[in-house]
Amino acid sequence: MDDTPSAQTSAAQHPTAQNNAAPDPSASDLVQAIIDDFPDHKPGTRPIHTIGVGVEGYFEASDVARSYCRAEHFGGQRVPVSVRFSNGSGSPVQHDGWNDVRGMATRFHLQNGATDLIAMTLNGFFVRTTKEFIAFTTAARQRPVRKASPWQKLLDMLQLKPPLPDPHPGQTASGDAGTLEYANAHPVAQLAVFQAGSIGAPVSYCRAAYHAVHTFIVTDPDGVRRPVRFAWKPVAGVRNTDPTLPPVDNYLQAEIRERLKQWPARFLLMMTIGESGDAFDDPTVPWPAHRVRVVMGTLTLTKVAEDQAAAAEHISFNPWRLVDGIEPSNDPILLARRDAYEESRKRRGGTACPFSHGAQ
Amino acid sequence: MAGLAEWFERFVDQLPNTRIMQFVAAYVLVPFWAWRTPVKPQAGGPHYSVQPGDNVQHMMNLIMPLKDKSAVGRAKAALAIAANKDEIYAGLDNVGTVHFARFVIVGDNICMFSVYDGDFTNYIRDFIATIGSVFDAVVGLVEGGEDVIPSESNVEKFIDWVHAHDLYQVSDQATDLFRDIEAVSGATEITRDLRLLPRDLILQLHVNPNVSLGSGYRAYPGYSVAEVRKQFGIGW
Numbered sequence: 001m002d003d004t005p006s007a008q009t010s011a012a013q014h015p016t017a018q019n020n021a022a023p024d025p026s027a028s029d030l031v032q033a034i035i036d037d038f039p040d041h042k043p044g045t046r047p048i049h050t051i052g053v054g055v056e057g058y059f060e061a062s063d064v065a066r067s068y069c070r071a072e073h074f075g076g077q078r079v080p081v082s083v084r085f086s087n088g089s090g091s092p093v094q095h096d097g098w099n100d101v102r103g104m105a106t107r108f109h110l111q112n113g114a115t116d117l118i119a120m121t122l123n124g125f126f127v128r129t130t131k132e133f134i135a136f137t138t139a140a141r142q143r144p145v146r147k148a149s150p151w152q153k154l155l156d157m158l159q160l161k162p163p164l165p166d167p168h169p170g171q172t173a174s175g176d177a178g179t180l181e182y183a184n185a186h187p188v189a190q191l192a193v194f195q196a197g198s199i200g201a202p203v204s205y206c207r208a209a210y211h212a213v214h215t216f217i218v219t220d221p222d223g224v225r226r227p228v229r230f231a232w233k234p235v236a237g238v239r240n241t242d243p244t245l246p247p248v249d250n251y252l253q254a255e256i257r258e259r260l261k262q263w264p265a266r267f268l269l270m271m272t273i274g275e276s277g278d279a280f281d282d283p284t285v286p287w288p289a290h291r292v293r294v295v296m297g298t299l300t301l302t303k304v305a306e307d308q309a310a311a312a313e314h315i316s317f318n319p320w321r322l323v324d325g326i327e328p329s330n331d332p333i334l335l336a337r338r339d340a341y342e343e344s345r346k347r348r349g350g351t352a353c354p355f356s357h358g359a360q
Numbered sequence: 361m362a363g364l365a366e367w368f369e370r371f372v373d374q375l376p377n378t379r380i381m382q383f384v385a386a387y388v389l390v391p392f393w394a395w396r397t398p399v400k401p402q403a404g405g406p407h408y409s410v411q412p413g414d415n416v417q418h419m420m421n422l423i424m425p426l427k428d429k430s431a432v433g434r435a436k437a438a439l440a441i442a443a444n445k446d447e448i449y450a451g452l453d454n455v456g457t458v459h460f461a462r463f464v465i466v467g468d469n470i471c472m473f474s475v476y477d478g479d480f481t482n483y484i485r486d487f488i489a490t491i492g493s494v495f496d497a498v499v500g501l502v503e504g505g506e507d508v509i510p511s512e513s514n515v516e517k518f519i520d521w522v523h524a525h526d527l528y529q530v531s532d533q534a535t536d537l538f539r540d541i542e543a544v545s546g547a548t549e550i551t552r553d554l555r556l557l558p559r560d561l562i563l564q565l566h567v568n569p570n571v572s573l574g575s576g577y578r579a580y581p582g583y584s585v586a587e588v589r590k591q592f593g594i595g596w
Contacts, residue, residue, distance in 0.1 A: 147369075150368050150369050150371075150372035150373075153372050153373070154372055154375075157375065157376065157381070157385075157389075158389065159393075159556075159559070160385070160389055160390070160393055160558065160559040160562055161555050161556060161558070161559060162555070162558055164555075166373075180554060180555070183554055184552065184553055184554055187535075187538070187552060190535040190538070190552070190554055191533050191534065191535045193554065194534055194535055194554050194557065195534070197554075273582075275411050275412060275413050276411070277410070277411045278411070286532075286533060288409075288411075288413065288414055288532070288575070289532050289574070289575055289576075289577075289578065289581065290413045290414050290416070290417065290575065290578065290581045290582060291413050291581060291582055292413065292581060292582035292583070293581055293582075
């Protein structure tokens, strides 16, 4: 875990934590709120992004990366990485083909430590603060769901309103209705809810783009600090399954095994540089497409890890596991994730980061 | 009865893709909702912003309907461009803020698509100063164009005319359509119901048939013409 002075200063100066009269929810509250959204949550597993697969590979920085960030993994040498791809749901039941956000957590193994980069297929988050997060997850509690009647669908069509999608085969409950209600009452959540509602299922974990939605501050060798956001772009391109076909529950892990047996899979790491006026501390707002975008390197995935218990279940990532050259921004959600991820790790008995030196 | 109910469900599920439903939507539902919930057309061009990255590499998508909607009319437009090629290229070099520019004929429209840096009105002002006569030749062939030429004598009117023919740029983020509707209609006139967002888009496209989808891809966003040329060492 990173315990750089800059990171600690950033957290201490956090405005939301200081200024709101009511106390912010604790890390335990945040984790429990997610668990409560998935009634079939299995103790000892992740509360969200429960189903995943661990993959190995390496990262090679681009020639220009070091001129923007002095962090070790942008130095140009080949850096071993561990990646965990996941489905977003907190249910222990695998539904690869369902409409769901996917995750890509990457650990860069450095000479004297490690750093993590956590990303997902949505390009923005649902809320700005931990209090909003509690309200959002409360709204997202699962409710019984059934197929809309044909008369309701006809009524929707007459209003030029796309009918609600039918539940997936076997699906009896969903949080979609609650998230929609929340979004209609809270415009900040609308973009993420709208995108999540039609995000679909990728044909492969290696054919999706993943966004680390929070802002980080990178420092170059001359000490110049820049606000940035990272994203992984698949070299194979983005492609989803056909939404008109019945979803397949279990194919993503077999697909990546087969894919990597034949050929490595690659991702470009893109870094977008923010400008004054951009939403540095608000993960619900994507930055404009006009910002300077730098290719920071290429990730090459070579094989699915043999020990999946270690590589997919016990491994614990944390967006605050940072190294010299990268600092967190004052984003309240990013701040909350530091302790929430650690709380989640403890609850499920995950492996503490061997490089944390006891820091939380 | 169960069989009939299942048939009806399947029929309704497939209905949006049937010709009858497409006909009803196009000629009944859209006009009805356009009447019931009137929508104002969004203004063309990029959104206003004071941030530097938003003020380089603007897209201009100018769609100008030709008066003569025949092959002869389109050929006249093509000739107007061809006859002034040197003037256009020299003018673009002198303006100095244009990344790319091209004229295109699409159907019965002469179109100018360009990528430029800086303020829109200054961009058009520069054009009038450098290739106003070319614009006059082209705009003279376009519906309503006679009211704004010669451009050098009708600068402000000409700028407004060009702006009116520049396409609305739908935001890169889907829900920003709500923001745009608020901007032209007022916050109280919209519901911000996510399930009605598709209808909002349909009704905007009803009053604004030609739009730019998103702000466009940029290989090297955030850099001006001047910076690119300086980096390559090719000066002016």
